[in-house]
Amino acid sequence: MNPENAIEVRDITKSFKIYLDKGSTIKEKIVSNKRRKYEKREILKGISFDVKKGEAIGLIGENGCGKSTTLKMLTRIMYPDMGSIEMRGRVSSLIELGAGFHPDMSGMENIFINASIFGLSRKEIERRLDDIIAFSELEEFIDNPVRTYSSGMYMRLAFSVAINVDADILLIDEILGVGDAGFQAKCFNKLREIKAKGTTIVIVSHSMGQIEQICERSLWIHEGKIKAEGTPRKVHPLYLNYMGEKRQEIADKEAKRQRSKQESAEKENSIIQEDNTEPKDTEEKNGNRWGNGNACITEIEILDSEGKKKTTFRTGSDIKIKIYYEVKRAVRNAVIGIAVYRSDEMHCYGTNTRIDKLESFTLEKDGVAELYLKNVNLLQGKYLMDFAIESEDGSTADYYKGAAAVEMFSVIEDVGVMRIEHEWNVK
DSSP, X not given: OOTTEEEEEEEEEEEEEEESSOOSSHHHHHHOGGGGOEEEEEEEEEEEEEEETTOEEEEEOSTTSSHHHHHHHHTTSSOOSEEEEEEOSOEEEESSTTTTOOTTSBHHHHXXXXXXXXXXXXXXXXXXXXXXXXXXXXXXXXXXXXXXXXXXXXXXXXXXXXXXXXXXXXXXXXXXXXXXHHHHXXXXXXXXXXXXXXXXXXXXXXOHHHHHHXXXXXXXXXXXXXXXXXXXXXXXXXXXXXXXHHHHHHHHHHHHHHHHHHHHHHHHTTOOOOOOOOOOOOOEEETTEEEOSSEEEEEEEEXXXXXXXXXXXXXXXXXXXXXXXXXXXXXXXXXXXXXXXXXXXOEEEEEETTTTTOOOOOBOSOXXXXXXXXXXXXXXEEEEEEEEEEOTTSOEEEEEEEEEEEEEEOOOSOOOSOOOEEEEEEO
């Protein structure tokens, strides 16, 4: 194993037997041969990757592609049919939170049980006990039986145990929605703190934003193989474009089915109408842009607080952005969004009209969307901005990568993860 690596995965494969009707008793299995029939489904078809010490990577892909299966094999919950997995250091997993909790025991007792599963001795648990309880914010309930906890309290305690193990490798599977918004932010900041200490992290998530803020690299697993690998900014647009095409294909099939159904009804009623069906959407792509073309971003204007065109700003300035667009076909329940990337492709900020809970709107004619960014605390350097327009079914009308750029001048030495105040205005 390379001394620079924390994880080495080599050509692993994994298949599962899917029984159509599996008998639950010995008698049922013996009497009926049909109940022993199964379909062998190959989930992973020989994937390989390395994770360096202190590196954070994200595994992305559609449901059933093998992301969680890969993570479970890293935790040794299951083993590959073929291939090898080598890992160096103590491993903590945030997969099945609370696995091993006993409902009749108190939160305190379950801390000792769960932490021991991760390999901690009693002395190590006692040394971390105060930190675990404080992080969970369950001080007044810690001596109550876990069965009296709400689901949120249960997950918070389990997360607090797993996150305070001081592991060399941390494996995470879709659990960054623990607790309320305040506790989620606390968990996210804790992950950044752990990463800064040199912990190796592997995350499985459908949230591209979460991965972009933590990971240096993303692996797109598609049909059991790694389809793309690289920085999140390079890989995520490819994946989102694929998913957009897939949703559009489904929408086209449904539209065709509805048209066929309508035509059949018209024939039955002897009604002959001219077919005014609009042409099928086609995905327009080039290096930095793709979408079905229903709406198209035509121009991006970057303005200062006085309305003057400008691309260079001082940290803390207000920035006004105008997004001009043309509409070729109505985009219903439209979503307009922005993502800001540093020159090294690190995701710094992003928002959209759905996140900000704007009242639903449909783009039916050409117009402009305005976004006001207040007190923009970006470090000195150059930043690229991506813009996108999506429809209610999730299909992308237009994704414009690197549509605009700004340069910031700053005397601030460090800025943490931020929340820029902003305001939308879609005309």
